[in-house]
Amino acid sequence: MPAVGxxxxxxxxxxxxxxxxxxxxxxxxxxxxxxxxxxxxPEMLELxxxxxxxxVGKRAGQxxxxxxxxxxxxxxxxxxxxxxxxxxxxxxxxxxxxxxELTALEAAGIDVEVxxxxxxxxxxxxxxxxxxxxxxxxxxxxxxxSSTAPGEDDLAAIPSTDTLVQYMGGREAIATAQRLLAQxxxxxxxxxxxxxxxxxxxxxxxxxxAQLALGLDTPHGPVLVMLGEAxxxxxxxxx
Amino acid sequence: MPAVGxxxxxxxxxxxxxxxxxxxxxxxxxxxxxxxxxxxxPEMLELxxxxxxxxVGKRAGQxxxxxxxxxxxxxxxxxxxxxxxxxxxxxxxxxxxxxxELTALEAAGIDVEVxxxxxxxxxxxxxxxxxxxxxxxxxxxxxxxSSTAPGEDDLAAIPSTDTLVQYMGGREAIATAQRLLAQxxxxxxxxxxxxxxxxxxxxxxxxxxAQLALGLDTPHGPVLVMLGEAxxxxxxxxx
Numbered sequence: 001m002p003a004v005g006x007x008x009x010x011x012x013x014x015x016x017x018x019x020x021x022x023x024x025x026x027x028x029x030x031x032x033x034x035x036x037x038x039x040x041x042p043e044m045l046e047l048x049x050x051x052x053x054x055x056v057g058k059r060a061g062q063x064x065x066x067x068x069x070x071x072x073x074x075x076x077x078x079x080x081x082x083x084x085x086x087x088x089x090x091x092x093x094x095x096x097x098x099x100x101e102l103t104a105l106e107a108a109g110i111d112v113e114v115x116x117x118x119x120x121x122x123x124x125x126x127x128x129x130x131x132x133x134x135x136x137x138x139x140x141x142x143x144x145x146s147s148t149a150p151g152e153d154d155l156a157a158i159p160s161t162d163t164l165v166q167y168m169g170g171r172e173a174i175a176t177a178q179r180l181l182a183q184x185x186x187x188x189x190x191x192x193x194x195x196x197x198x199x200x201x202x203x204x205x206x207x208x209x210a211q212l213a214l215g216l217d218t219p220h221g222p223v224l225v226m227l228g229e230a231x232x233x234x235x236x237x238x239x
Numbered sequence: 240m241p242a243v244g245x246x247x248x249x250x251x252x253x254x255x256x257x258x259x260x261x262x263x264x265x266x267x268x269x270x271x272x273x274x275x276x277x278x279x280x281p282e283m284l285e286l287x288x289x290x291x292x293x294x295v296g297k298r299a300g301q302x303x304x305x306x307x308x309x310x311x312x313x314x315x316x317x318x319x320x321x322x323x324x325x326x327x328x329x330x331x332x333x334x335x336x337x338x339x340e341l342t343a344l345e346a347a348g349i350d351v352e353v354x355x356x357x358x359x360x361x362x363x364x365x366x367x368x369x370x371x372x373x374x375x376x377x378x379x380x381x382x383x384x385s386s387t388a389p390g391e392d393d394l395a396a397i398p399s400t401d402t403l404v405q406y407m408g409g410r411e412a413i414a415t416a417q418r419l420l421a422q423x424x425x426x427x428x429x430x431x432x433x434x435x436x437x438x439x440x441x442x443x444x445x446x447x448x449a450q451l452a453l454g455l456d457t458p459h460g461p462v463l464v465m466l467g468e469a470x471x472x473x474x475x476x477x478x
Contacts, residue, residue: 011361013260021357022264023257093364094380099373099473106475114365118260118355122250125332126353133384134338140383141333142400145372160399161381234338236345 005032005082007074007105009098011091011117012036016198017043019123024115032081035073039089039222041199051085067097071104078110091119095145095167119143121165124194124224128204129238130231138162138230146172158183163228170216173225177212180227185209190231194224206233244271244321246313246344248337250330250356251275255437256282258362263354271320274312278328278461280438290324306336310343317349330358334384334406358382360404363433363463367443368477369470377401377469385411397422402467409455412464416451419466424448429470433463445472 008027013019020028028034028047036045038057045053054077056070077084092098092114105112121143125132132141142159145167158164158179166173173193181187187210195203205217209227216223247266252258259267267273267286275284277296284292293316295309316323331337331353344351360382364371371380381398384406397403397418405412412432420426426449434442444456448466455462 016262018262018265019260019355021252021258022261023255025261026257091361091364093361093370093372095372095378096370097374098370099469102368102370102476103473106473106477112368114368116258116357116361116365118357119361122330122332122355122358125330126355129341129351129353131332131335131337131341133332133334135336139334139385140381140396140398142379142381142398144379144400146378157379159379159381161383230338234342234345237341238345 004110005078005080005084006111006113007078007084007086008113008115009086009088009092009101010115011119012040012044012087012089013118014090014120014123014198015039015041015044015196017041017047019118019198020044020047021115021117024117027083027085027115028087030083031085032083033077034085034087035070035077036087037089040087044087052081067100071101074101074105075108075110078105078108088117091117094119094143120167120197120222120224121226124165124192124197124226127197127202128192128194130192130226132163132165132226132230134230138228141165143167145169146176161228163226163230166225168222169225170223173212173223174215176225177209177227180209181213189227189229190233191225191227192231194226195222197224243349244317244319244323245350245352246317246323246325247352247354248325248327248331248340249354250358251279251283251326251328252357253329253359253362253437254278254280254283254435256280256286258357258437259283259286260354260356263356266322266324266354267326269322270324271322272316273324273326274309274316275326276328279326283326291320306339310340313340313344314347314349317344317347327356330356333358333382359406359436359461359463360465363404363431363436363465366436366441367431367433369431369465371402371404371465371469373469377467380404382406384408385415400467402465402469405464407461408464409462412451412462413454415464416448416466419448420452428466428468429472430464430466431470433465434461436463
């Protein structure tokens with residue numbers, strides 16, 4: 001056992017066991033210990049052939065002390081095990097608090113490698129067969145989250161791209177829709193709302209911006225909201 | 240052999256053979272025919288155990304008739320083979336002309352499934368160990384391309400997100416930098432320029448927005464430019 005192990009920040013992808021990368025799957029099989037998020041599915045953990053499994057899940061709303069605890073756990077694990085995997089839902093570098101974990105590991109002199117994952121937005125686009133960009137219609141897409149409460153006047157926080165993808169976009173997406181309408185976006189702008197992408201309980205709903213502004217009937221599970229003219233259904237597209 | 244086969248639009252990821260998804264790798268192994276882009280690497284094609292391999296690469300600048308030819312080839316292949324894979328660099332739903340291929344296949348009554356891939360931006364973030372979002376600094380990121388020539392006055396085309404990622408961003412990124420400076424962005428805004436992400440000849444350069452506006456020393460290969468305050472190097476970050 002080496003004095004200090006190596007840590008791999010690995011993206012698990014959206015949930016389905018076979019939507020992790022080949023490299024990520026190999027690292028899970030070889031890992032001595034895997035620290036995993038609440039968003040990682042049980043079937044994904046079956047790929048960990050020999051690892052000690054440590055849940056470090058946080059759900060939105062818990063205080064940030066939890067992140068400091070995870071940072072400390074990562075450093076501790078790297079001092080005990082040769083191959084440490086930190087498995088994160090989606091991609092580690094998008095909305096994954098990777099900066100804090102990288103900073104803590106680097107300060108402790110621990111070697112880190114990042115393995116990308118399928119971020120929910122592209123998995124959602126695949127599931128809905130709805131490209132995020134479209135020639136002549138959409139050549140830019142933004143991925144964003146909102147920490148503002150509905151009703152707050154924060155128009156500047158909505159990106160100016162052709163396609164908008166709001167992560168963790170339940171109540172927050174309703175506020176976004178209200179602001180976009182106030183900014184003059186077409187009420188008929190097509191919207192896709194996706195839950196539990198790539199999982200057995202996946203749900204995909206097609207609505208309009210005006211409908212989104214009135215509320216969402218999808219309170220459970222991680223919700224992703226995609227909107228813009230590129231979200232229009234094709235003439236012969238299967239639902 | 241069925242009357243009509245099924246087509247899988249599969250994301251190859253950034254190039255490294257093990258950065259395709261497990262599902263994508265399995266489909267390549269099972270495919271009867273694989274139509275692949277110019278951006279797909281030879282080592283990726285080694286995963287095609289039995290398939291007829293058809294290059295359908297287009298490079299930027301070729302006329303769009305090439306896309307119509309690819310659409311027709313896909314329909315023809317689905318009438319000849321049971322399992323057809325259309326293998327695209329990165330992710331099929333981001334800057335991949337997927338809308339045109341899906342429309343053509345659906346019009347011909349052919350079943351299509353999309354398998355997401357690692358888009359270059361997240362592979363680049365992983366390679367540089369540089370998260371695209373960062374708590375308190377960047378909660379939005381845009382992926383975009385520019386079809387405008389340098390010097391054109393098209394300020395509206397630059398998204399308003401915290402982090403900007405310009406795909407195919409060689410000369411175009413220089414124009415973007417000039418426009419951002421004109422809009423008042425800090426000249427010291429950190430910029431990462433990445434070439435051939437995940438491949439043996441990968442190159443990563445750290446510059447500033449002011450330096451980018453003066454030009455790029457990276458004329459070859461697909462160039463990705465990432466910029467914004469979240470691109471600042473950490474104190475103990477390895478280069």
